[in-house]
Amino acid sequence: MRVRSQEIYNLLLKSSQTNVLIQEIIVGLTWTYCQAEGIGLCMSPGQANRTLPWSGTLVNTAIANIAPWLKSWDSYEATVAMAAINAVINPSSPLLASAQPIYPKGSANLAVFEHFLPLIRGKKVVTIGRYPGLSEYEQEVDMTVLERQPSNQDLPDTACEYLLPEADWVFLTATSIVNKTFPRLVELSQNAQLVLMGPTVPWLSDLADMGIDYLAGVAVANPEALRQTIAEGGGTRIFDRGVRYHILKL
Structure with a gap:
């Protein structure tokens, strides 16, 4: 159940x-x-x-x-x-210990999209959150980005009610847990392959029972570099040395 x-x-x-x-x-x-x-x-x-x-x-x-x-x-x-x-x-977490590390050819902060690219071509994809550089993959995939503060490339997050039930794949930022949108976004995405992603991901197997199909979070690769980069205001720079994306199918 x-x-x-x-x-x-x-x-x-x-x-x-x-x-x-x-x-x-x-x-x-x-x-x-x-x-x-x-x-x-x-x-x-x-x-x-x-x-x-x-x-x-x-x-x-x-x-x-x-x-x-x-x-x-x-x-x-x-x-x-x-x-x-x-x-x-x-x-x-034993899940993180068993997850697959990703060694991307392109931008490290977009490693998750590079990894899933062969699976999402030709599919309806919805991404929650505008990731820096994501337009690179929007040119290859039928992708719609939902944003709370949308640019002219995005749709407002209220479009989730209409788009998520029709999506084949949904990439959901784990920040949705913190801003309390997680329950509704997960509920709307039950017909899709649902990827919970980002450094905010908690590596818990119970997420499978809530409808999450994949975890795409990070492991700390270099604690000193990670701390310094964050303290110095870094965003995507943490993926250069501080953390590495790992993926696990639940």
Whole structure:
């Protein structure tokens, strides 16, 4: 029996019940980084905030105490929580250990699309989120990009209600977990091959029961380079040395 996709939040909280302490949090321009016993990532909110009330207080806080922020409607709280949860789940995940690393010929941040290209040619593809450089693959594939802040190349995210049920393949950013759109987007994509992707991906087998067909997340390749790149405002640069995409069919 398929688990309701809303249960992702309870699943993540249950999977991160630990007294392990946060050693460091970096809220970078593009990525938020949590160092505990391992490293966890989440995409940072797109808007600046000068008045975060908890900044300067998170180090030496138990991850179990921060994880419930994932249910918060404050985007910064939810982002920090997701990075902390991933710092618990991902470093020791057997799924990540068995996933296939990708060695792309082209841009490392687009490695997932390069990997799936032979399967998605001739199919209706919907991608949630405008990935830098994605236009390279839009020329080869019947692809529609949905964006919350669309450019003239994209459709607004409200088009999901019409396009996702008709799609053959859907590439869903794991940031959808944090902004709370995950349950509805997954529900709408049940007729498609659904790929949950990005550095925010939590490597959990239970996602298969929610309708996810593939996980396309990252493994940390160089912790020092990753931390420095994020601290210096890096976005796609983390894929050059800091992390590498891995793919697993669930």
